[in-house]
Amino acid sequence: MTSSSPLLSVRDLEISFRTGGREIPVVRDLSFDLSAGETLGIVGESGCGKSITALSLIGLVPSPPGRVSKGQILLNGEDIVTAGEDRLTRIRGNEISMVFQEPMTSLNPVYTVGEQIAETARAHFGSSRAEAWDRAIEMLKLVGIPSPEQRAHNYPHQLSGGMRQRVMIAIALVCEPKVLIADEPTTALDVTVQAQIFDLFRELQRKIKAAIILITHDIGVVAQMCDRVMVMYAGRKIEEGPVRSFIRDPRHPYTRGLISCIPKLSRDPSDTPEPLFEIPGVVPSPADLAELKGCAFAPRCNRAINECQLHSPALTPLGSDRAVACLRQEEIPA
C-alpha cells in the first residue's frame, strides 16, 4: 500500500436482488480498501458475487431487480451509493472505468472504434471532435494497435478479439481514471493474447498510475499481476492478504482448494500425471444461502466440523495484513 488513506474504500457492502417477492442478498458484509497504484485481485468461482461487486463500484447494478441495500462505497471519501445519476455519469469512465469480460460484444457494432474512444473524451473533457479523434488515435497507439490512424476508422467486427479488448482498454483509459476495474479481461481470449493484455495493463499502470481491481478465477493471473488478493465465496470475503502469502500459505480451505485446482505440469513424460483436483459440489444459490446459518462453504469443506454448520465465521485478522473467515483456520497446518 502506498498511502495511508485509501483511494477507494468499500464498507459493509450488501447487494440484493428482488426475486419472487423476496429480496435476497447476493453480496454481504463486504469491506475492502484500494490504494492508489495498487492492484487488487478478486478471486472466486462463477456466481460468487465478483462481477456484481465490480458493477456496484460504478453504480451499474441492474436496477430493478438489484440494488445496493447496505453499506458505503467511498471514492476519496465520497459515497458512490448515494451519489445521483449526474454525479455517477461524471465518475464513470472518468474516475473509475471498467473493462468487461466479453470484448466480442462489448463494443457497439455500428460505430467505428475511433468514435467509441473519442466520444468518451468528448463526454468528460468537452473536447472538440478533432481533439477527441486525435486523442483516440493516441490511445490506440498506446494500447499497441498497429497503424492506429487507419484502425480508428474500423468497425469492431473488422478487429480480432485481442484487438477489441485493446480498444476496450483504450476506452477505459482515455480519461486516465484513478481506478480501473478489469472483470475477467482475458477469459475470452487466447492464452498468447492474454499475456500481451496483461503486459499492457502493467505498462499502462506505470504510465497512468491507476489502481487496478482485477477480477479473475485464474490463480496464475493473480500471481503474476496482483499485489493483494481477496477471495470471495457465496457473496462474502473469506480471505484476504498479500499475493505472496496467499499463494504460499492459503488459510481458508476454499482458497487451498482453489490453489490445488491448478494443474501441475510434469517434467518427465514417463511420470503418471496426478489426477486433477476439484472442489466437490457447487456454490450454493443466494436463495439457499439466506436459509443457511453456518459457514457457506461447510457443505463442500473436507475439514468441516459440527460447529461449522451452526455459526457463520467472522473475518478474523491474521497478522498485520491478512484476514480469514474460517473457524478452523488456526488448526489448519501451514
Add this chain to the structure above:
Amino acid sequence: MLTGLLRKLANAVLLLFAVLVLNFALIHIAPGDPVEALVGEMGGATPELIAELRESFGLDQPLYVQIGHYLGRVLQGDLGYSTYYDQPVTHLIAERIGPTLLLVTVALLWAIVIGTILGVFSAQRRNSWISHLVTVLSLAGFSAPVFWIGIMLILLLSVAYPILPISGMTSTETATSTIGYILDVAHHLVLPALTLGLIYLAFYSRLSRTSMLEVLETDYVRTARAKGLPKRLVIYKHALRNAVLPVVTFAGLQFGQVISGAVLVETVFAWPGLGTLAFESILRRDTPTLLGILFFSALMVVVMNLLTDVIYRRIDPRIKAT
C-alpha cells in the same frame, strides 16, 4: 458489394418472372373468365358472339400460348388491355398509383415515427402508463379489423364531429389554386391514412419496444453507460441505432405489401388508388388489369427489398463485410 447487388438484381428478375407465370396460371385455373363477366353485364349473348369475344381476347388459345404471348408483351412494357375499362392496363395503373403511394407513404411514415418513439419510451419505463398504452394499442390494432376501425373513425370524425370528409380524394367543387388542391387532398387524406397507419402503429410500437428492450440489455449499452455517457447518448446514439434495424427491415418489406394491404382501406374510403382498382377488377373478372396490378405489386416488393438492402448497409456496417 457490387457483385452482391448484381446477384440480388438477377434473383429479382427471376422472381418477377415466376410471379408472372404463377399469377397467370392461377387466375386461369379459377372458374369464370372475363367474357362470362362481360356477357353477364350485357344481359346475355349468342354462343357465336361469346366465341368471337373469346377469340378477340386470345382466350381460345392453349394456356401456354397465352402465357407466352403475355410474357412477350410484358417484356415490351405492355401489361395488356383492360376488358372492363377498355384502356391499356399500364395507363390504369399509372393513373391510380399516385393516390396509393401517397396514402401508403403517409400512413407508414407516421406509424413508423410515432410507433418507434412510443416503443423506445415504453422500453425505458417498463411499468409506466406509456408502456401499458403501447400494449393496449397494439392489442387493439392487431385484433380490430381495419374496415371496422375505418367505419368507427368515419362515425366519430365525419358524422358525430363532421371535421373530415367521409370519402374520396378531392371535393366535387374543383379547387381553384394548386395550394387549394393540395390542402383539399390533405384534408381527404387524414382519415384513410389514420386508419391504415393505426394497424402499422400497433405493429411498429410493439416491434421497436421489443427490439429496444433487447438492445438495452446488450453488453455494448452497458459499455456506453460504463463510459459515463449521458443517458440521452446511451439511448439515442448507442441503443436506438441498433434497435431500429428490424424496424427498417419490416418497413421495407411492408411498403411493398401495403398496396395489397391498402385494398380494404381504399375501398372503405373510396380512395381512387390501386387497391380499389384491384377490388373492382376482381369483381369484374378483369384478368389483364388484375394481373397487371399483381405484377406491379410484386415489382414494388422487389424494388423495396433492394432498397431496404441498401439502407440496411448504411446503418449496419457489418453487412458490408459479408
